[in-house]
Amino acid sequence: MNFPSKLIEDAVTEISRLPGIGKKTALRLALHLLKQKESVSEDLANAILSLRKQIKYCHTCFNVSDSETCSICRSGRRDRTIICVVEDIPDVLAIENTSQFNGLYHVLGGIISPIQGIGPDDLKIEALISRIAGSEGEEKVSEIILALPATMEGDTTSFFITRRLKEFGVKVSTIARGIPIGGELEYTDEITLGRSILTRVNYSVD
Structure with missing residues (x-):
């Protein structure tokens, strides 16, 4: 050119x-x-x-912020007993835009990927463990939601985190994986369709 x-x-x-x-x-x-x-x-x-020059990262959840603690972590209206674990900052924005989640977040800064040379020590996994271990009283963390990519790397990361959390007795859940609204079954890949059947929910007309 x-x-x-x-x-x-x-x-x-x-x-x-x-x-x-x-x-x-x-x-x-x-x-x-x-x-x-x-x-x-x-x-x-x-x-x-x-x-x-001025952007900061929340010292608690590692989301972007204008101060040392982000507005989500500072909010008194959030359920501090639930932490949603995400790969990166865009995932926080996506979930917040749904207005369906009222807990806190934890940004890993990536997912485990041996091919790319990214291991557990390169992520904010230990910081997550420290948050759970340090929670107590009415604000004790009771559930961790793993909102990670539905890929081999995402599943590997979820598995690693779940094993690390086993000693704390905290509930670990993942976001549902299924057929999108308006999707046709014949065009859905086998893995997604299989997961949808395994994670089926009760159907009610009430």
Whole structure:
């Protein structure tokens, strides 16, 4: 791709480093910014710089935060006896958008993957164990929900965590895996269909 300006080329190169953005899309974005007021580019640049320099990670659940403790962990309205374990931050956002979960979270920062060289020590598993061991009284953790990917790596991570939690006698559950609403059985893979049958629930008309 030939560029009329080295400045545009540099901008396209940096923008195209973002996931899901190719050179052509990066060029369109760069040219779009050129058409806007200079203040628009300055606001974007300042927002990115502030993100990198000022963002913090909650010292309890490792979610992104503006302070040492995130708003979810600080909230007095959350059920502190239930912790939902997720792979990464986008999973927290996805679950929160459902408005169906009122407990706390724990972000592992990945899943166990020997192929990628990621082991249990590379994740926030020990921090999770410490949270459970340190809970007491009315806020004692009673259930851990494993909301991890339905992959071999996700299942390996779930298995490892479950074994580590065995000594605490805490209930361990996983999110349901089944047929999506509107899905046709003939197009559903065998593993998902099999899990749906095994984890079937009672059907009631009441």
